[in-house]
Amino acid sequence: METITFFISLLVLFASLYYFYCKIIPSPRQQVAGYQLPPGSTGWPIIGETLEYLRTARNGVPEKFIADRRKKYSDVSVPSAAATEGSCKVFKTLLLGEPMAMLCTAAGNKFLFSNENKLVKTWWPAIFQKLFIDSTKLEYSKVTIHNRKAIFPFLKPDAVRKHIGVMDQVTKDHFGKHWSLQDQKQVSKFHSLVKKYTLALSSRLFLNLEDPQVIAKLEESIRHVSEGLVSLPIDLPGTNFNRAIRASRKMKKEIDSMVAQRKNDLMNLNMIDREQLENAPQDLMSSFLLETRFDGQELTEEEISKYLCGIMLAGFDNIINTLCATVIVLSQFPEVYDAVLKEQMEIAESKDEGELLNWGDVRKMKYTWNVVCEVLRLHPPIGGTFREAMTDFVYEGHLIPKGMKIHWNVYATHKNPEYFPDPHKFDPSRFEGHGPPPYSYVPFGGGPRMCPGKEHARYEILVFLHNLVTRFKWEMVFPDEKMVVDPVPLPSKGLPLHVFPRI
Template sequence: MEKMMIKGSRLTRLQRGFTSLPIDLPGTQFNRAIRGSRQLREEIKNIVTQRRIHLSTRKVDEDVDGLDILSSLIMDTSSDGQGLSDSEIASKLYGVIVSGYDTFSSTLAAIVMCLAELPHVYDAVLKEQRQIAESKAAGELLNWADIQKMKYSWSVACEVMRLLPPNSGTFREATSDFVYEGYLIPKGMKLKWSVHSTHKNPEHFPDPEKFDPSRFDGQGPPPYSFVPFGGGPRMCPGKEYSRLKMLVFMHNVVTRYRWEKVFPDEKFVWNPALVSTKGLPIRVFPHNKSQSN
């Protein structure tokens, strides 16, 4: 995937297309998104074709690039023995790239902002991460056991995603008739599902606007009340990967730097994806190694 350099702005254009009015006329967001999507699929398809050639001409004992997701999809013949076509693989990769780009980067940015705004939270994250760093030998990398110890940091990330979920919702179709709160929902009806419906419900999250990572202590909130990654069979498949990357990111930046916002009043808004209003410039201060902070 290292060769897939796809500009973030193009992905943002695609995200906007998802929530725009479905009018396919030149100049509309929908039209731009469709054209961008076609270009992106073509680019990915070319990469798939090159990799297929590489795989078919490699020596038998040659390592297959660590068998990344692209090689795995090309070599997969599990469904009917035929394998997937280049277009099918391009579509699958396209889905993963579009779903995993803005969501993840905007969550990292929101974590950076919250840690800048809340020094007591930053200090507690730093304490946890320093304990882990100090338990390692010089140059030793983080391992899975270290990730499991990052409980407070993960609660902070969850609290960020509760208040600033990158994905504001998606559409669902009823697969059978059912009654909800006295209303008949007929089979086939399209329903808008939104994380905002529960994330600030005071019944589950008392004083909902308050940033309080201790909400996630113990059992945490009731099932299906905290759903930044969705739920059920279509739940985000990138959840565990995102958790791992967020925690590794937090470990590395917090143990090296403090930072402050350049624009103290800067906020995040949904447009329709989560974005900072001024690009979130920050001033970064490396820790002085001779001091304890």
Template sequence: MIQILTTILLFIFSYVFYVVYKNSNFSTSKLNLPPGSYGWPFFGESLALLQAGRDGVPERFVQERIKKHGSPLVFKTSILGDRMAVFCGPAGNKFLFGNENKLVGAWWPISVRKIFGKCLLTTRGNEAKWMRKMLLSYLGPDAFASHYAATMDVVTRSHIENHWRGKEEVNVYKTIRLYAFELVCRLFLSLEELNHIAKLGSLFDVFLNGVIELPIDFPGTRFNRSKKAAAAIRTELMILIKARRVALEEGKASSSQDLLSHLLTSSDECGRYLTEWEIANNILLLLFAGHDTSTCSITLIMKRLGEHPNVYDKVLNEQLEICKTKEAGETLKWEDIQKMKYTWNVVSEVMRLTTPVMGSFREALVDFEYAGYTIPKGWKLYWSIASTHRDEGNFVDMEKFDPSRFEGAGPTPYTYVPFGGGPRMCLGKEFSRVEVLVFIHNIVTNFKWDLLIPDEKIVYDPMAIPEKGLPVRLHSRHV
């Protein structure tokens, strides 16, 4: 009965959106729009985009349409319920990054906006600048230079002892998810109770699966389950927020204790503070960003190191040189992170070949011209990280895994964009860099590993993960 009702409602939605599309297209029919197709009513070409990711070839969506429409710079489509212009390659990246808050502004599909609510991701203008400045003071390089590297090292060592030491086989993705989530809970919330972390982590597993989905809000759909999980996470966060506010008022907590205290005690120039609901939304966002992208990156790095023993050896040698400068039991410092140049080149090449996310969105704030075409105000814009990174025009011998691409000046500007660019470059870039490097230091100095599924397929759902989670056989080594 539920299935029949769902089918009927989908038909009604499709018809309504068809009428809306037909009427809205009339108003733009006289404009010189980019070539392309809107696809099916309501669904547009969303299914093709999502399927390309789940097939492990996210660049296919853009490449096929460039070839079909004969437009290498921009084409039109419809994704997740919105008319959209897809900007292609370095020229498109440069245009979007350089015109932030002028011609284009932040935008995310309705599924993202409904799930995250009002936060840095979904705001723009002066309010977004304030939120970004406040968060950057906690997540920027200056903050990590003080003590975060050491804290990450302590958490990483504990995780390896509890989840890797003594094991013959490990599912990397599942195990790294535990690590990454525990790390952000400790650094952002000072949350150390493992059962509480596990409860939040199980909710996040459901939450993640519906973030980038068609906004079909019926019981049983991925979007509906994700929205409910996000609400449950918020409920848990609100309890923590209220308890921390009391602790701050009673002098039992410090304003510099963690991200939660920082958000509760920071205001803008006019003395405005974030509401508790806005704090919950921003922490939800950062838990998501700090947990899932790092999990994917570390898993993919371990896959590449398992496939390329010569690269593993070079990474190991660099990390052993750092070990030689440390006393027994001494934690990593900011200065040690700066020495991991070859290791970071390896990380960068992994993110080039298999970027954790497929792409990102913007919105046209005014009518503007691009590549000879008119982009109307209100149109949504999409730029594909994957298709930029996997273009022979940008990287010679594109399929080859070659960390030396990042030596010296590195790739041509706007061809390598895993963290975006411009005023809205990924806020967690430095957090992710330190987290990944600290983990790689600890894992290679303790273990070597064999991949139990050679050539395991990578799928995007919505982020890049090995299809079976990357099971490995561990071999302990002694420093």
């Protein structure tokens, strides 16, 4: 009797879940004008194929989720002469509670990037919207477009080159303060140390902030937000998501006060002598405060504060995990390490004592950057982002209906042998000459939404690596430690190192 009751209860539960699933996730139209949805499966109700998507990532093979489905659906015919024979170029799935189309080729990347705000627009999962986006404000795409224009003067290559000396000084200060080498047997957790470096540099360049106590508060808030981004979106006391929401609000409140104070300082300068504005702090916050909005009005303190929070968070884990992956590569491939060391020592020996790095020095770091590019191919800091169809359109003979979500994933091309022969082999020479095929290498995205901080990230990484390899030697405590994706790349054990002075 108890067994029968159990199965009846289980049946009722599944029926209720399926009813709830059908109510909150309406099925997209299956056919329009003879075109059908892409082949694929939406998997289980509500959760879809999300668990499989995350499982392959945690197992270190995030590309397997896409490769398996491309192979499975490669023989499915399409009702359009425009479609070509061969591997599946688009399939449907259900991730994060949303029916999605996944485009699997470099041509698919190009299609999405070139149709931004034409056929597709940016879409974020609910967890991101809860933490970062306030839909009650101005139409988000318009604000995003303007903010990207406002940030470009600060992050464009010519402007970032002026920051190289500051980056070098902050890096030297970081190593002098946090890399104590009195005890030769001391173990340093690289992941934790590079967090301090990244936040110190971001605080200096974006906020003109050097107060260690305030930076420590920001670090705590960013840590909670980062943990919340990879947690279940359950907003209950004690959960990571709830802590992330509270930390996000706390961080914004802290930056709110900085923005208000900086605005008052700039107004005082303006009231006294406009020429003094030239001596105002040359950081991103000041740049925003002196900027106007697309409607001719100044950016509000609220807009500036929210965007600064996003910038601080966006550049945090991405730089950290790229540096971690690079250190692992340099540890495990002696020939790569030796070539990087040779290049960097030649630069160091050309400098006078106390002279900081400059643009000419960074231009000489060609092999080192090829190494970093190959690291970014194998361990991209972000697996991809999302779009939403603004209207019905046909892609490769399949219908993508209005409102359907679209996911582009870097692993679809980064580890695809069609674009990168022997894709799991570490080979910096892939980036010599003309480099990879267009739109196959996309760690920074592409099109109008390409990461505006690409050049900033490049210089920050190269300046750090220059100081690291010219000043220190190291050994990994766990020689076989790897980067895992959970759901962003990070070292599986925190990357503890035995660090030694080079001289």
